[in-house]
Amino acid sequence: MAVPQRAASAHSSGPIAAAAREAVASLVRNLTMPKAFPDPALESQFLEDHSERFCAFRRASTMLAVVIWTCFLWWDVSFARGNKTLNVRLDQILLLRFVGIVLLLILALMVLRPSFRTHKISQRIILVGVYGLLCLILALFAITPAPYNYTQHFNGLCLALFVQFSFFYLRARIVLIAGIVTMASVVVLQLGAHLLHTEDFFAGMFYMFNVIVVGHGVCVHAERVSRERFVSERALASLNQELRGANVSLERKNSELLVSKKDQENKTNALLALREQQMIAAQTASREKSNFLAAATHDLRQPMHALNLFLQAAAEAIRNGDFDEAERLIDDCGRSSVILARLLNAVLDLSRLESGRVVPRYHVFDVRQIVEEAAAQLRPFAMSRGVELRLRLPKDEVVCVRSDSHWLGRAVANLVSNGIKYADKTKGTKPTVIVGVVRSATRARIDVLDNGIGIPGDYFDAIFQPFFQVDNPEQDRDKGLGLGLSIVNAVVSMLDQHRIELKSTETRGSRFSLEMPLCGPTPDKPSTRAPLRSEADETAQLSGRYVLLVEDDGLVRASTEALLSQWGVLYDSAATFEEFEEILGSVERFPDLIITDFRLRDTKTAREVAMASAAKLGRACPCLVVTGEPAASIVPLACEQDVLSKPVSPMDLRRGMLALIAPECEAVTA
Incomplete structure (x- = not known):
């Protein structure tokens, strides 16, 4: 029976001990100073929030302090009148009481100001009031003779400490310091002047100590609850x-x-x-x-x-x-x-152009050059038609544009040719085509004007369609093919920031304007134009030259051989790449030029032809590629080259050969 009794006793004592430990821990926690927030900014926010939260209650507590201090004035006056000992000190007591009233009234006015809501201002005002009243009460305590100083004013010290602990919601550390300073001041006064009887001193200290301990616990708890509430509200606000x-x-x-x-x-x-x-x-x-x-x-x-x-x-x-x-x-x-x-x-x-296989090659050049070239090319044609061709170009002023000189030149030539073909010879004035260049701040414009038959407004869109021609129902090919303006429109559509404008009046003439971006002050690669030669002069320059011909099409090869023979050109021809290699192994003279198709049999191309000739002959030889392939698909060769698209006229073939042979001759002569 003994064992169950001990077990029951241990079981009953367990909750009591746990409750005691919990109570002690809670007491220690309520007497321990709350820690400030580690983040200074967060601590500052808490203090401002704390002051804002209890601002109204602190103002009310200040008004209450005025009332309590005034009531104690009435109490001192009533008690001192019936007591001869206190009546002697009544004037001094009243003076201190009135000083306290003035201090409290000043503080009451200050707490009503909007700045009292801030932490620094409110803490400063409250501490001035608390320490000021404590000093006044200590002064009353010092001037009042015993035992009345204890019975009349010592309780005022405890009451002031109680008010500061419970009504103003100050930080626990600050109010504890105020309590300790007050208690120490009483001890110092007692030791220095023996103001209290010994029994009253110890009783008062015991009472004041309990007030400070209890008030400190209340203040710690209030501050801790306020901090926890601040954290919870921040967390809730964050959520x-x-x-x-x-x-x-x-x-x-x-x-x-x-x-x-x-x-x-x-x-x-x-x-x-x-x-x-x-x-x-x-x-x-x-x-x-x-x-x-x-x-x-x-x-x-x-x-x-x-x-x-x-x-x-x-x-x-x-x-x-x-x-x-x-x-x-x-x-x-x-x-x-x-x-x-x-x-x-x-x-x-x-x-x-319309398939997008042509890739423009942009560079900077003087636009006057392509206008002069187009005029030089078409002037004989204009003279044969009785048309006067005039140029209006800026003198001593370079007009550089960024464009593709080849395709832009083709477009200008087509416009000039179109103006010549549709000249109106029935007018009294001589048929004239004027080509001018105009520049602005950012753009350059090529104008082609004629005084021909003009274009009706209804045909402005139709004339850019293939094979459409105004006033040519009989399809006279001397008046063109009906593709010139279609090519011009395709070229302008292909080139960036280029545009064409048409103005025309029927029976009075037309003006086509090509606009393009103006560029830097000097061209990229200024080139000198070769002087124009007659057909006889060009043929004479080719006479005696040695050419290697590579063409896998029999008809094209035979026709090219016949033409070369008529020009006095010495040649060896090959139908395949293998035949070309055999010729390279037996030549006794370095060829002036290689004319080759781009795509040969057995997947060979003009690139292999150029590489083989450079390897066999010791140095690169100029190549003229005559092909039906698009020019944009021709892989650049490891030598000087030019590309002509089939079908090629004899004149274009002759000039293409001279363009590659002439520089070689000049270099050798030099």
């Missing part, structure tokens, strides 16, 4: 902020979802509309391409048909011994061949 942010984010996402849904619907509708537009555009493009091919086929068949008939008629004339007629017919064959080549080149150029 509320996060919640508001989450709500805003959810609302934004909801709005985005709605917008996304609407955008998706719009995109779906747009895709459907785009698909329908693409189908219509594809059908339109297919129809336009079919019309273009039909027109091109028709126009290509005409000179080809004439060429066949002229050749047959020339053969008949030769068999009949009429050589003069045969010579005339062969000249007509040449004319038909030139028209056929021009038409085919124009069709190919337009096709390449």
